Amino acid sequence: MDRITVLLADDNLIVRSGVRALLSRDEGLEVVGEAGDLESLIALAEELAPQVIVTDIRMPPTFNDEGIEGAKIVRKRSPGTGVVVLSQYDDPEYAVGLLTEGASGYAYLLKERIGDGGQLSRAIREVAGGGSMLDPEIVSALVSPAKDSSGLNAEQQRLLLQVGEGKAVKAIAAVTGQTPGAVDRAIGELFLVLARDASVGGKDALRRLRSLHTAILEREEQGETLSRMLPSKLAAKLRADPTASSRTERLTVTVVMSDVRGYSGIAERSDPGALAQQLNAHRQQMNAAVLSEDGTVMQYVGDAVMAVFGAPDPQPDHAERAVRTSLRMHELQRALDAEWQKEGLEPFGMGIGLSTGLVAAALLGSAERVEYTLVGDTVNLSQRLQDLARPAGTTVASESTVTAAGDRWQWEALGDHLVKGRDTPVAAYRLTTDTTRTEPTPSREEATR
Known part of the structure; x- marks a missing residue:
């Protein structure tokens, strides 16, 4: 099981040691570094690429909000990094400041309670998966300025309490028997009442509640789908069309399958911690290559x-797009290999398979967990073609991919191959173009005459 890598940031060595000792009890977590100020926090985050940062708010050089500032800088450079802020301050303004850009991937906990029932471990896992978490005392402080508002009726008081507890709109709707739209309108009316109730600091309460409500909505729409490991493009599609989750779609696609050559041998010869960092860097670069072509x-x-x-x-x-991505994947991996060579680490030579054809796309799974899945021979074939992609650094495609990609690239015909799991031979082609070309290259038929 891959452990979640964690970077600790606090100017107090004793606090860092205590948090490290606390996390060492959890076999699923690994502390990979410690920082004592803003500069080292940013530098180590870039060097170690941790999955989660656990940080104090106030650190050198000015002891203001360096922890939150550093977390936001790291998130801009590496959006997938989760952040857990540990603070001795129960003032909700700090939590509001942390969540101004959205709640996904952030958690805010009070130091005095981090040892309670594995709360810190839960928060780390939550933000690593794109979720969020607020200390219950902070939630209470967020709603307390308006809890006693005489301008709220009993129903609005109950609604305010539900919002303050972090319940999502859909969850409130399910409990009350209303539609999500009706609940959303009721929350809007609640905000208006609070805004008019100046006698209990309504403006301040309104600002705080809006920040919390925004965090809840973002958690509902993004964090929940991220926790189920759904691709971001699918999450956007489901937000626009909720009925899409119940449909199976027939689509013509191109599947890209990559694999590191000799990975088992590399794992046998490598330090597990160093190998985990290599694998994390590899995945980040491959993800960047795919996203650069909107895959x-x-x-x-x-x-x-x-x-x-x-x-x-x-x-x-x-x-x-798939062909360009395969070229970019090899390019990025070669750059990583060059860096690793300087550090005495083994390179990751890759083989990539491309297959084009019809698939059925659907959300499959159980009530607790679903996955976006492609079903069909096209998926299986991409894996078989990846097996043929040798030596390392090679891309092999099916004939359907070569035809669909057009004449912009050069291919070497490898002939027909019988591959595992198929009764009929497959015509395979090795990509020989090193970079994309602005002018069309000779067609596949011309190139193989």
């Missing part, structure tokens, strides 16, 4: 990466 990363399986172009939204040029 969808479907899953990571060990050292293998599976991506698709043409799903969940159709793309007429899906094959071209």
